[in-house]
Amino acid sequence: MKKTLCLGVILLCLNNVTWAQRRKLIFQQPKMGSMFTIQVWSSDSLKAATAASQAFLMVDSLNQVFSDYNPDSELSKLNRTAGSSTEVKVSPALWDILSISKEAWEKSSGWFDVTVGQLTLLWRQSRKEKKLPPVETLKKAIQTVGAESLLLNKAKQTVQLKRPGTKLDLGGIGKGYAAQRMLEMMKKAGFEESLCDAAGNMAIGKNPSGGWKIGVEWPGQRDQLLENWLVLNETAISTSGDVYQSVTINGKTYAHIVSPKNGLGVTYQRQVTILSKDAAHADWLSTACYLLPAEKAMQLAKSERAEILIIDKQKSGFKTIASEGFKKLLKEE
Template sequence: MKRRYPIALLILVLAVLFLVMLCRPEQPRQVRQTRLQLGTVVEITAFGPEDSTEDAVRGAFDEIDRVEALMSSHRSDSEVSRFNQASRTAPLSVETLQVIEAGLRYSRLTGGTFDLALGKLIRLWGFDSDRQKVPEPTALEEALKTSGEGALRLEDGELVKRSPAVQIDLGGIAKGFAVDRAIDVLRQHGITAASVNAGGDIRLLGRRPDRLWRVALQHPRKRDGLLGTLAVEDVAVVTSGDYERFFELKGKRYHHLLDPRTGYPGRLCQGVTVIANSAMAADALATSAFILGPEAGIGLLEQERVDGVIVDAAGGIHTTAGFREQVTWY
């Protein structure tokens, strides 16, 4: 009589493997989409069941559109544009006021180096268009009169101008808020792992299914070079640099990060990256630290209990203690 145990054992093993594969939880699918929003390319990556994750990603993009419609200075029908056209004040939504209140706080915190009332100055330089130029000193002097301490104030729940000429621009903080809102929408759809990247304003939800998120740090003077890579989860990472939007004239670089004290582009840094719990906070702090310079900038980040790196004008690197624990340098 022939023995059939090896064949029976093989069948049993195959049956067990089949049951294991059948009962194994479905692995999340990656959905990655891009759109032109907020004046840049926005990329959203999310993990989850394919159909519901695609719905969540569409909802996140729609939320960014909604915030942009409220706060963009490039749209004539936005709340910001209506406020700029008003002589004293104009109705603002709760969300727009929330962003403005945060911006005014950062202005006080930084001694005015973060300023929401730079709309006229930004337009004078042409950084909101393709007609960039170095303004005449007298024009700069007039534009600076519409910004600075007291140009804006909150009064009984309303934002009030010091004069009709005051123009607000929320570009240094609203993009971060829009990214945060996109993450909120993804979370509301049940997504637990996602990334929203709006041209360097990044917010991460949870961690990737297989590892931490990796965020590359652009070298400010090498187009294809990197300073290093961060390994992080559930945080925002925002970079401000003089290499993002700039023009050169007679060998001198003029970029969009304007110093409210002088009206000219800040000259103390090449780039700043900030890690914080929200993209809105990281956005405002990266801009502020860039203008303040390496010593005062690192002091600001430590005061606010966030981490970051500053590349100074000569290429020197300055970091908070916590940043060094999260970066792999190249």
């Protein structure tokens, strides 16, 4: 479920901040195939830079665990045990993210599923060639999917991939997880007033002016934002969408996000923004709600105590649906 988040969230800082001897510092590094950013308010630029560097190094270590591109990653090695009776002892980070992912699969009735790795690979090739996968090939790939075969032994902290051919793909949660861990590290280093952005998956700390000002972009309209802004503190935000990553095959437009049900990208154009307790939670929830029908997406967000904004692109224009909590957080310029 490799998910390249659409650039639906644009971050801006409040311009009227006055804070003695303090200023907003920005640190950026490319990680996990995307740009990661740390913003922090501090009067000690050297100490802040050191903390940010440590946070970026932590992301590198997570990538060594989570990557499905690196054949030597811990995830890749685990994938190669699929179908065997091997129970693999995994690192705390991999255990943590797989535990969250298994719970997300259960809560979303299977719409968020990290066992879609075979489908991801197949759809990645189809998008490249602009050709649908052969029916039998797709059918075999679908048979490897289903997190009921992802067996977690909490007592031993071991993982078993029971079904032959199953491949795990953490693309729908990995960046959000990394963003949250970055923020935790910044706070531990004494920087409570930080925001960590992993390719649009943001873990948000405090802000000295009362909130970080976030603009939500209209689908497919670069730099064109909703009229109102979000002003956020101590929360997380994630956006999933398809407008910049879609592909047209045989006259039909498909999203890059793969459905675990049929192995293909969905054929509607949608953008989903989630506000939630932490960035890993917001990340997987935005993926699940992107795939679900709008009404069920709203129900899932409510059950998870998250706020949601859905923007559907239709022939007649944009249709927006927002939870009441999301609406209340929107502020006028």
